[in-house]
Amino acid sequence: DVKVTQSSRYLVKRTGEKVFLECVQDMDHENMFWYRQDPGLGLRLIYFSYDVKMKEKGDIPEGYSVSREKKERFSLILESASTNQTSMYLCASSLWSSGAPDTQYFGPGTRLTVL
Amino acid sequence: SQQGEEDPQALSIQEGENATMNCSYKTSINNLQWYRQNSGRGLVHLILIRSNEREKHSGRLRVTLDTSKKSSSLLITASRAADTASYFCATKNTGTASKLTFGTGTRLQVTL
Numbered sequence: 001d002v003k004v005t006q007s008s009r010y011l012v013k014r015t016g017e018k019v020f021l022e023c024v025q026d027m028d029h030e031n032m033f034w035y036r037q038d039p040g041l042g043l044r045l046i047y048f049s050y051d052v053k054m055k056e057k058g059d060i061p062e063g064y065s066v067s068r069e070k071k072e073r074f075s076l077i078l079e080s081a082s083t084n085q086t087s088m089y090l091c092a093s094s095l096w097s098s099g100a101p102d103t104q105y106f107g108p109g110t111r112l113t114v115l
Numbered sequence: 116s117q118q119g120e121e122d123p124q125a126l127s128i129q130e131g132e133n134a135t136m137n138c139s140y141k142t143s144i145n146n147l148q149w150y151r152q153n154s155g156r157g158l159v160h161l162i163l164i165r166s167n168e169r170e171k172h173s174g175r176l177r178v179t180l181d182t183s184k185k186s187s188s189l190l191i192t193a194s195r196a197a198d199t200a201s202y203f204c205a206t207k208n209t210g211t212a213s214k215l216t217f218g219t220g221t222r223l224q225v226t227l
Contacts, residue, residue, distance in 0.1 A: 004157070031213045042203065042219035043158075050213060058214075090157055094213060101146055101165075102207050104215060106157030 003027070004107035006091050012113045019078040021110050023091030030096035032074035033104065034058075034066065037088040049074055050096060081114045088112075120218055121204060127224040134191040136221040138204030139184075145207040147180055147187050148215065152201045161202075162189075194225045 007022035025032065031050050035043040035058075045058030047066040055066050063085060067075045074093075078085055088111050092104040122137045138147070146165045150158040164171045164180045164187065171178045177190040191198055201222045205215040 033214075035217075040219065043217040045214065045216075048214065088155075092158075096213060100213075101148070101163050102213050102215060103148065103160050103163060104150075104158075104205075106150075106159070108157045109155070111155070 004091060004093055004105050006089075006107040006110050008110050009108060010111050010113075012115065013078075013081050014115050015082060017078075017081050017114075019081045019112065019114075021076040021078075021089055021091075021112070023074045023076070023093075023107055024072050025074075025093040025105070026072065027093065027095070027105070028071065029093035029105070030071070031094040031102070032068065033092040033094075034064075034074065034076045035090045035092065036060070036085075037090055037109075043090065046076065081112075083114050086112060086114045121202070121221040123221060124219070125222045125224070127226065128194055130194060130196055130225055130227050132194055132225075134194050134198070134223055134225070136189045136202050136223070138187045138189070138218055140187075140204075140206050140216075140218075141185065142206075143209040144182070145209050147178075148205045148207070149176075149178060149187075149189050150203045150205060150217075152203065152220070154200070158203060191223075194223075196225050196227055199223060199225045 004025045033048040034046040049068040065077045091107040094104045148163045149161045152158045201220045203220045205217045
């Protein structure tokens with residue numbers, strides 16, 4: 001079974017702090033994704049990566065950056081946390097191949113509160 | 116951008132009843148997937164239907180797809196309390212390799 005783990009289930013940070021959210025998958029998937037989930041807005045894609053050191057902006061990249069130095073690990077960075085970044089953050093991975101259905105496997109989520 | 120819209124936003128039924136959720140989308144798709152999310156947890160893939168398919172079954176799940184109307188429905192038959200969760204549709208849009216676009220979800224409550 002694919003396993004996607006996230007470094008924290010709950011995180012409380014202060015405004016202006018630099019925040020790192022880590023995600024690790026164990027199935028050698030090429031694609032990895034970071035979403036945020038807010039009530040009534042569903043999942044919104046922040047960034048995704050289709051290979052080591054490769055990244056692409058999603059729908060709401062402002063205020064975030066990412067890092068993918070190893071295939072299994074994808075980090076989301078909040079350079080200077082703000083209260084409007086309080087949210088549930090979900091990491092996912094998927095296999096890349098021509099014609100792949102792109103089924104995504106999700107981690108348990110990190111609920112971040114910025115005070 | 117979000118393109119999937121689920122309807123209804125919330126649904127409450129009794130155990131044993133069927134639950135139907137609908138999803139509408141806006142652009143051409145390669146496939147459509149349904150995911151489930153238990154409260155405060157990650158999403159789990161349930162079922163996938165390709166754009167050239169009209170209906171698919173998996174256990175108590177039945178998915179239909181109408182590409183002419185750009186809509187899909189998920190039917191859960193003989194619901195159980197354990198089916199209580201949020202359900203999301205996600206589309207793999209033509210020309211957007213590897214990305215999925217998720218809807219806003221339907222929250223299903225199954226009571227005893």
